[in-house]
Amino acid sequence: MLLALLLIAAAEGPPNHPAPSPSPPYSALASPTESARYALVHGCLLARQKGVGLTQVPNHFIRLDKKTGAYRMTGAGRVELSEKNGPGCYMRVGLGNPDQLRVMVLGVLAAEGRVGKLFDSGPGSRDGGGSFRQETHCATLGGKTTVALISTSNDRKRPRLQLSLADDSDGSCAQIAWP
Secondary structure: OOHHHHHHHHHHHOOOOOOOOOOOHHHHHHHHHHHHHHHHEEEEHHHHOOOOOOOOEEEEEEEEEOOOOOOOOOOOOOOEEEEEEEEEEEEOOOOOOHHHHHHHHHHHHHHHOEEEEEEEOOOEEEEEEEEEEEEEEEEEEEEEEEEEEEEEEOOOOOOEEEEEEEEEEOOHHOOOOOO
């Protein structure tokens, strides 16, 4: 009888559990850039590719902080993710080199598809909160045009990186010359 139950269970396949989360590289424990890369790829981009929110892409290394409602990446850099309206994502990195974080984001987006610049304030822009660089890029992610707003800063009052990914709902990306 036990043998028959085991054969039936084997024929039905494994229980319906989510696939295990890929482990972040060891460098994510010490490098804010690598921690942010893991969160971007296995959090924001995965959710956007599937057209779902962060709650539908569970990950053992990106956990919901019930106090703040933000998802926190285990590792360096104080990386937080949150959902925007619809299938959008916001990432905030509190520590690290802003230039390295910017290059990493643009590299990850380029690896996923086309990327074109819509606007770049250039480094050294200033407002009442300090200096920053703000850019808007258009990217093709999973066959959909996505707007990526990237803000980087060395100012101690600001996060080192803020990234928002959202649908190109107003058609802004139609005006750029794609590479």
